[in-house]
Amino acid sequence: MSDDPLAGSRGGTATAETPPPDGAGRDNQPAPLAGAPRVSRRRKALRPYLLSVPAVLLCAGILYPFFLGVSYTFFDFSAANPAPDAVGFDNFTTILGSDAFWTSVRVTLTFALSATVLETVLGVGVALLLNRSSLVGKLFERVLIVPLMVAPILAAIMWKLLLLPEVGWVRPIAQFFGVNDYNGTDSPVMAMVWAVIVDAWIFTPFVAIIALAGLRSLPKSPFEASAVDGAGWWLTFRKLTLPMLWPYLLVAVIFRLMDNLKMFDVIFGLTSGGPGDATTTLQISAYLEAISYARYSRGLTYMFLLWLLVFVISMILVKYLRRIQDRAAGV
């Protein structure tokens, strides 16, 4: 009963048997309360559960393969060994003891952190510029989301072609600025730099539209007050705009960091993890192990470790977000 916020009011009036105040003008209608079905208390309490049953079943249908996958990490399951034996923590000790794994962790963190920072800084910048509502800004706001709606894999392919020395426009542009040894994504450092740039190309609009929505919902009076007091732009931004925008921004940052930690499409489409292992993130490693080499248990162990990393970071960040939002609501 108490689980249903509406049940209290309905139960109360039903037992009182009083005509509804607006029922007077509708005499020919059946008495509203008499017409209301007498649903048993038990069914009323069960209703939210019944409504959620399909979703719970669906979750179970997805959690089953997930737990199956986790259980595979304790076997030596591969295409070559379809009848696997239990090997305990062997997969974990092998992988945690290998240099390739730690390189992969470093690459994953480098990519995720640089891409998230770049997207956040660019996104806030673009939002601040668009918030000035100039004519140019109004024109551009309409096309802001275009990169975001391009499938990431297609965006990666577009950029791959754009960066190809013999096809793309980047080489002539680089030459115009005096860079004559342009070689696309051939060097390890540039492969990572371009992967981050392509990711930022797609997802900066994501941060920008959330930041813009935040900026437009901020109250005007503190800014008027600071203008009257003669506060400069930077001071206003640092002491006023940024703290008030932070709850919005944090939502965008969480989404971007989580997505970038498990980014597959952009890197796979652009460099496939190369050159060498320069852009081999944990997702790419797991893909190579599980799909290319068909060593399922190995690949799953990689994935499970990445899943743990994402899970722990997201727990911490979501808790922090809750606290920030509560504080913002309390003010």
Added chain:
Amino acid sequence: MATTTEPTQAQPAAAPAPTKPPPTAARRADQRAAQRGSAAGLLANLALVLYFAFSLLPVLFIVALSLKTNAEQTTTYLWFTPTLENYQTVLGLGDSGSSYVRFFLASLATSTGAVLVSLAIGIPAAYAAARYRFKGSEDLMFTLLSFRFAPELVVIIPLGVIYQQIGLYDTIFGMVWVLQLVTMPLVVWILRSFFQDLPAELEEAALLDGYTRRQAFFKIVLPLVRPGIAAVCLLAFIFAWNNFIFPFTLTSGDAQTVTVSSLAFLGGNQVRFNLVAAGAVMAVLPPLVLALCIQRYLVRGLSFGAVKG
């Protein structure tokens, strides 16, 4: 207190009146500020133009490349005679033997199916989560959200094994099922925020008027959240359409989607960049057009209801 401060307050106000120079100095300062303002405005516009040049350059490039002939595809020139031949080849007009149209239809079928299943399952769950406090509600919501943040391969590998066993590998139904990982969290989280926006008094009033709970939902609540549902539909469709890793790993031919097929043109001995470009342009169009229809709800949709734009 008041009497002591009065003279000092009056002084600055009275000061400019007798002396002439301050106004002109102030005006000069005003002019300088205005100049600085317009200079800042110019800089801001310049920064915007630069960003949007960066943002639109790859799009313009890919459209240009898709219009180039074979002879011109490996040149970076902007001046060429455009041709629609690549689009015809990709679409399989003539005798190119391209399966692009089939991939396109598979994308359409899997994305539509995924959205419909998510709606059928997600609307009741979202409504329950918005209107009732019950045990496990938050657990369900966060389980769904964790699907959004889980690395896909952790499910794909075991699912691939299961799909092979029960014959769901490379089928539309198999794709619809696995795409729930993408569409379901989106639908439930966003719709919950739309349901929460409606005051509970609406349903209370309907119940008082003799509606059953079900009638109140279908006749009062549902029509009011219809714009939200439409927006969620389109957004979920876009994300399902743009997904790559699921069809890439769990299909091989029959249910292969358009995002995967774009890679096929890159393989082989003779890479046809102009065909890759034409295929990419056509695959990008549906999400773009749909996104323009729901710009109003994009902020809320993309942030899972966390930010109401």
